Every structure is written in structure tokens, then in C-alpha cells.
Amino acid sequence: MARQFALFSLALTAAISVPVSAGEVQAAVAANFAGPMARIGEAFTAATGHTLKVSSGATGKFYAQIAAGAPFEVLLAADDETPRKLIAEGRAVAGSDFTYAIGKLALWSTQPGLVDDQGAVLGKGGFAHLAIANPKTAPYGAAAMEVLKARQLAGAVAPKLVTAESIAQAYQFVATGNAELGFVAWSQVASPGQGVKGSYWLVPPSLYGEIRQDAVLLKAGEKNPAAAALLAYLKSEAAKATIQSYGYGLK
Incomplete structure (x- = not known):
């Protein structure tokens, strides 16, 4: 009986900690960040219950795909210019962009x-x-x-x-x-x-412009709680620790 009660308590705790309305978010992620994102994605799902679908590649190609209507909801770019450009064009949500990593x-x-x-x-x-x-x-x-x-x-x-x-x-x-x-x-x-x-x-940073990598909420994900949750998680101390462990700088 005690064992059954303990198992029931664990199941109840798990049910409470994971949102009932767990959703899914589609993220376009700069190729250099694929490794860290795999670890962050696992932790994000464990913490929120949301499922993360990642496509990795060149930032410029993602821009072209988003402009053509690709259904990405979050972009983790390898620069800060692309997110700003998407906001200016009305393809991303104003004020949602932030620097998640400084590349080396x-x-x-x-x-x-x-x-x-x-x-x-x-x-x-x-x-x-x-x-x-x-x-x-x-x-x-x-x-x-x-x-x-x-x-x-x-x-x-x-x-x-x-x-x-x-x-x-x-x-x-x-x-x-x-x-x-x-x-x-x-x-x-x-x-x-x-x-x-x-x-x-x-390479010494003095030989190239600072690689500020910004994330942004795309218009396709504006009403998706899972997309907002992903961006919030990227700002968490747990995510920052993972990012730094891969050699990135933080703003």
C-alpha cells in the first residue's frame, strides 16, 4: 500500500509539473548552435512539456524561407541583423528580439x-x-x-x-x-x-565584427504559448549555463 501511494504521489507530481496544454514549437536554428540547442531542447521539454521541432541551417537561407512563407515560429539567428530585418518587414514581433549568445x-x-x-x-x-x-x-x-x-x-x-x-x-x-x-x-x-x-x-575578436546571435518570435508563432515559452527558457540560468559550456559569450 505504501509503495502504491508513493507511485501515485510521483505520478501526481509529474502531472502537475508538466502543463496539461503542452504544445509544439517549430524553431529555425543557426547551424553553429545545433549542438547546444539539442541539449537545451531536451531540458526545455522536460521543464515545460512542450515539444520542440528544430531545423538547422544558414541564417541567410532561413531568412529567404521565412520571407517565402515557411511556418517557422521562432528564429535563432547567427547574427542580429536578420531578426531586426524581419521585424522591420512585419515578419517578426517587435520587441521580441534579444541576444542569446556571442559567437566566437x-x-x-x-x-x-x-x-x-x-x-x-x-x-x-x-x-x-x-x-x-x-x-x-x-x-x-x-x-x-x-x-x-x-x-x-x-x-x-x-x-x-x-x-x-x-x-x-x-x-x-x-x-x-x-x-x-x-x-x-x-x-x-x-x-x-x-x-x-x-x-x-x-581568432581574436578584434579581427572580426562581434557575432551577436539574436533570437526572435516570428509572426507565425505570435499566438503560440510554446513559442513564447521557448524564448523565455533561453533566458533562464539553466539555458545560459549550457550556452556558456559550449564556449559562447553572453551579453
């Missing part, structure tokens, strides 16, 4: 010793392919081009550039050996509890 750029190779801690390898050569995300659609790709221009190497390395659709694909090019090195998001190689494999240069 890294030059990375799976080969130990190839990339030095000053990024001098870019000028010395010794590699055939340098992967970057498409600078026209991916903010991390634009940041990579800023670094190359700041080092006055854009022309010299141009024949070696391998342009990826997103920062996730740029990472894959390097991880699979199709490019000896590449510019990636620091969060992709600095996963919690794991050392960085290979060699890397954490």
Missing part, C-alpha cells in the same frame, strides 16, 4: 600541429583547401572573410577556398579531410567535457 570564430584542423596559435599557417601555406561558410548567407563565413582581409590574405588564399552552404558543412569539410583546415564556430570544436581534437587558432 576559430581556425581548425584535424591535423595536430598544422594550425598554430597565431594563425600564421594562413600566410605560410602548406594546405590545399580552406573551408569557410558562404559569406553571403552565413555570418560566420562573413566573419572569416573579415579575418582574411584584416590579415591581407583574401587574394592569396582565394584559389584555396572551399565554400560551404553553412558553418555545419564547413565543419564537415574539415572533419572528413576534404579540407585540411577551415574557419568554424568555436562551439563546434569546444564541446563540453571534451578536448579540442587536432589543432586550432581561436
Whole structure:
């Protein structure tokens, strides 16, 4: 009897803690944030009962899809310009945007010793392919081009550039050996509890514009409590701890 009562109490507690009207939210998430979002999504569902459906990719492509009527309800961009643009166009809710993470750029190779801690390898050569995300659609790709221009190497390395659709694909090019090195998001190689494999240069922030990653509530999710709950959860201390554990800065 005591055991049955204990089980009933646990079931009642669980029922109370999870909303009866648990819903679903569709989120478009910048490719660099896919790893952290997987962990945050699990915690979000456990805390609220809401289901999270995530699509990850390049911010520029998401903008085009949203403009074309894609039913995303929340956007986690890799920049702050896209959310502001969507608000100005009436495709996102004014006042809902905020910075959820400050991104960091890294030059990375799976080969130990190839990339030095000053990024001098870019000028010395010794590699055939340098992967970057498409600078026209991916903010991390634009940041990579800023670094190359700041080092006055854009022309010299141009024949070696391998342009990826997103920062996730740029990472894959390097991880699979199709490019000896590449510019990636620091969060992709600095996963919690794991050392960085290979060699890397954490690019000084002075060489590229601050990568402020903003989230925004899209018009499609304006009346969806689950969408509002997701944005609120991103501001929680639990979510912030996860974000920092992946090497991001916070505003």
C-alpha cells in the first residue's frame, strides 16, 4: 500500500509539473548552435512539456524561407541583423528580439600541429583547401572573410577556398579531410567535457565584427504559448549555463 501511494504521489507530481496544454514549437536554428540547442531542447521539454521541432541551417537561407512563407515560429539567428530585418518587414514581433549568445570564430584542423596559435599557417601555406561558410548567407563565413582581409590574405588564399552552404558543412569539410583546415564556430570544436581534437587558432575578436546571435518570435508563432515559452527558457540560468559550456559569450 505504501509503495502504491508513493507511485501515485510521483505520478501526481509529474502531472502537475508538466502543463496539461503542452504544445509544439517549430524553431529555425543557426547551424553553429545545433549542438547546444539539442541539449537545451531536451531540458526545455522536460521543464515545460512542450515539444520542440528544430531545423538547422544558414541564417541567410532561413531568412529567404521565412520571407517565402515557411511556418517557422521562432528564429535563432547567427547574427542580429536578420531578426531586426524581419521585424522591420512585419515578419517578426517587435520587441521580441534579444541576444542569446556571442559567437566566437576559430581556425581548425584535424591535423595536430598544422594550425598554430597565431594563425600564421594562413600566410605560410602548406594546405590545399580552406573551408569557410558562404559569406553571403552565413555570418560566420562573413566573419572569416573579415579575418582574411584584416590579415591581407583574401587574394592569396582565394584559389584555396572551399565554400560551404553553412558553418555545419564547413565543419564537415574539415572533419572528413576534404579540407585540411577551415574557419568554424568555436562551439563546434569546444564541446563540453571534451578536448579540442587536432589543432586550432581561436581568432581574436578584434579581427572580426562581434557575432551577436539574436533570437526572435516570428509572426507565425505570435499566438503560440510554446513559442513564447521557448524564448523565455533561453533566458533562464539553466539555458545560459549550457550556452556558456559550449564556449559562447553572453551579453
